[in-house]
Amino acid sequence: MIPLYHDFTGQTVLVFGGGPVGARKARRFAVEARVVVVSPEFDEGSDWETDETAAGEIAPVRARPTPDDVGAWIERSDPALVVAATDDDAVNDAVAAAARERDLLVNRADSSSVESDDTASARVRDAVVPATVADGDVRVAISTDGRSPALAKYLRERIESEVEGAEAMAELTGELRAELRASNLDPSARRDAIRAVVRDPLVWKALRTGASNPRREATRVIRNTTGGDRWTWE
Incomplete structure (x- = not known):
């Protein structure tokens, strides 16, 4: 499989199954999408509330779909992705088949134990939540x-632990890239300067701990890399 990122903003994800797995999938996709969860019961030990920063919502629908009902539920919800997370293999099979018939992405909670008869075509539309x-x-x-x-x-x-501070590094280097593009440095020198900033342990330490000013540390790195004095702290 080839990893890709998918933006679910403004789209619907349809989850079959209200157990712990279905709840976990619902919360994951509700960060961006509107999530409809269809299940006869909903796990009381799971958190069905979306985080206040989530762009989407979770809409539980109490129903017991049979394999023959699955297609109608998909048509009704018009989802971008369908999740099979029930404890009924027949329903999960029907969910996967109905989604593939409609060229929709499908995620099976039990996909490691299920093989499609047409693996080549099915895998194109299968989605793994890593x-x-x-x-x-x-x-x-x-x-x-x-x-x-x-x-x-x-x-x-x-x-x-390695990723801590990465968002701040992305913001800092994004600003520096824009400033460097306005300078008289050639593209190769600009790339080398940004790469040096990203690799510098003192910049990372400043971003993670606040022990020093991250931009000042980055300016030092750029000046050392380019051999110029244009980059001074303001």
Whole structure:
């Protein structure tokens, strides 16, 4: 599979299944999308509320769809993505089949144990929700193609500390890139300067701890890299 990011803003995600897995999927997609969850019961131990920063919402619908009903639910919701997260294999099979018939993305909670008869065509539309480490808009996604969730979790925990401060670094280097483009430096020198900033441990320390001024540290790096005195702290 080829990893891609998908913007679900203003779109609908349809989740079949109201257990812990369905709740987790719903909260994940509600960060951007409106999520409709269809289930005869909803896990009382799960949090069905969206975070106040979420752009979407979760709409639980209490119903027990049969395999024959799945297509009608999809037509009614007009989703961009369909999630099969029930404890009924027949319903999950029907959800995956109905989504693929309509060329919709489909995510199966039990995809590691299910093989399609037409793997080549099905995989194009299958969506894996990977373990994710995020700091603001900077995200790292980890997937083992469903083979080892334990490994994905372990790698996520290892990467979390490395990503701390990445959002602030992205903001800082974005500003510096714009300023460098307005200078008389050639493109190669500008790229080298930004790469040097990103690799400098003192810039990272300043961003993470506030022990010094990040922009001042970045200015130092750029001046050392370009050999110029244009970049002074203001």
